[in-house]
Amino acid sequence: MGTTFTIKxxxxxxxxxxxxxxxxxxxxxxxxxxxxxxxxxxxxxxxFNAHFSTDPFPVSSSFFKVVENALSxxxxxxxxxxxxxxxxxxIWGFGPNPKSDLPDADEIESVLIHTGFEKIxxxxxxxxxxxxxxxxxxxxxxxxxxxxxxxxxxxxKGYNDIFVEIGGEIKCSGRNQRNKSWSIGIxxxxxxxxxxxxxxxxxxADGGAVATSGNYRNIVDLNGEILGHIIHPKTGYPIQxxxxxxxxxxxxxxxxxxxxxxxxxxxxxxxxANVDENPEVRAIWxxxxxxxxxxxxxxxxxxxxxxxxxxxx
Numbered sequence: 001m002g003t004t005f006t007i008k009x010x011x012x013x014x015x016x017x018x019x020x021x022x023x024x025x026x027x028x029x030x031x032x033x034x035x036x037x038x039x040x041x042x043x044x045x046x047x048f049n050a051h052f053s054t055d056p057f058p059v060s061s062s063f064f065k066v067v068e069n070a071l072s073x074x075x076x077x078x079x080x081x082x083x084x085x086x087x088x089x090x091i092w093g094f095g096p097n098p099k100s101d102l103p104d105a106d107e108i109e110s111v112l113i114h115t116g117f118e119k120i121x122x123x124x125x126x127x128x129x130x131x132x133x134x135x136x137x138x139x140x141x142x143x144x145x146x147x148x149x150x151x152x153x154x155x156x157k158g159y160n161d162i163f164v165e166i167g168g169e170i171k172c173s174g175r176n177q178r179n180k181s182w183s184i185g186i187x188x189x190x191x192x193x194x195x196x197x198x199x200x201x202x203x204x205a206d207g208g209a210v211a212t213s214g215n216y217r218n219i220v221d222l223n224g225e226i227l228g229h230i231i232h233p234k235t236g237y238p239i240q241x242x243x244x245x246x247x248x249x250x251x252x253x254x255x256x257x258x259x260x261x262x263x264x265x266x267x268x269x270x271x272x273a274n275v276d277e278n279p280e281v282r283a284i285w286x287x288x289x290x291x292x293x294x295x296x297x298x299x300x301x302x303x304x305x306x307x308x309x310x311x312x313x
Contacts, residue, residue: 001029001143002039003167009154010161010177021157028149029166035063036142038086039096048127049086049135056126066138066145066254067122073141073258074117077274081262082233084119086135087111092238094229095137108236115233144211144257147171151253171209171253181206186284186304189214189244194294194308200286201296201307209253213260214245230264242288243268249282249302256281268297275299 007025009016035044044063051057059067070083088111089095091103103111114133121128143166151164151171161174163182172182181204188200203210215230215238230239246263250256259281263271268285275283282302286309287295294309304311 001033001037001146001167003143005029005150005166006163007150007154007165008163008176009159010175011159021154024153025150028153029146032062032142032146032149035060036066036138038137038139045136045138051129052132054129054132056124056128058126061125062145062149064122064125064127066142067120067127067136069145069254070138070141070258071117071120071122073255073262076278077262077266079117079233080265081140081258082115082117083136083138083141084115084117084134085231085233086137088115088231088233088236089137089229092229092231112234112236115236140213140261141254141258143167143169144209144253144255147209147253147257169209169211169253169257170205172205173207183305184210186212186245186247186286187214188308189286197308200294200309201284202305203247203249203284204303204305205249209250209256210247211250211253211256211260212245212247213264215239215241215243215264230261232265239265241267242290243271244286244288244294246271246286247284249284250280259283272297272299 033040037043038045040046044059048057073081086095090097091099091107091111093099114131119130119134147164147166147169148171151162154162163172170184176182184203184205185199186201186203188194188197232239243264246260248256248260248263263283266274268287275281276299283299284302284304285297287297289295296304296307296309296311298304
């Protein structure tokens, strides 16, 4: 997945076979990489992307489940969450085979022709392209699925106090080593009016999942122009927004991960309206003000503690 992970468990017994747990978790993550990593030319997703045909392509149950969930979220967000953006990311300098120069309008338009979640059908354990040139990228949802899979595995082993984090996406249950709810910091991006504070706010996760999407960390420098990695799937251009980050709370991390990306594409008001209509998710936004200050906004039911910025509903 090209990132780090952290797992914490508070066992009731003393003799835990940590090496065996490490091996089993590594096996889970290795299997997911072999299915959904675009950085592995032999992975399932890479084979599907190279499948220039409209014939059904049989896939593993995990790969199918992630794509099925992604398409459902695409429908609910009117395509603002879209996994068919592989080529768009590539021409903007992201992904395993990035370009080294900025795309022009004609190139973007030529890629957009083959982009769109509606060009993918998931049925009977197979994926089918309606356009043979459409390619998938699951980086906005696969990490969340990986978190859920590792968490479910540890839970099946009888553990109750669990913290699983992959690349900043988190699912936890029970209590930490101090017998308190797990606390999760929301990063304070550089360049704000409180540059000495690395954490902007704290979320106390009493079970459930937390995922954050931001447009300030994963960037690319193309000919001196700094661009964020979140591409608007309908326009083909990197988003320009005063939303610095969105943190989503949900029961599953696959849901939190995908919705965090979707809400980053939307402006704050549209995102809030979408969240208010969806009882499955709650959200916290970090917003830039026109005067250079920042504030934190939240949907109903989203609890934030110790914020260094003012709240705004």
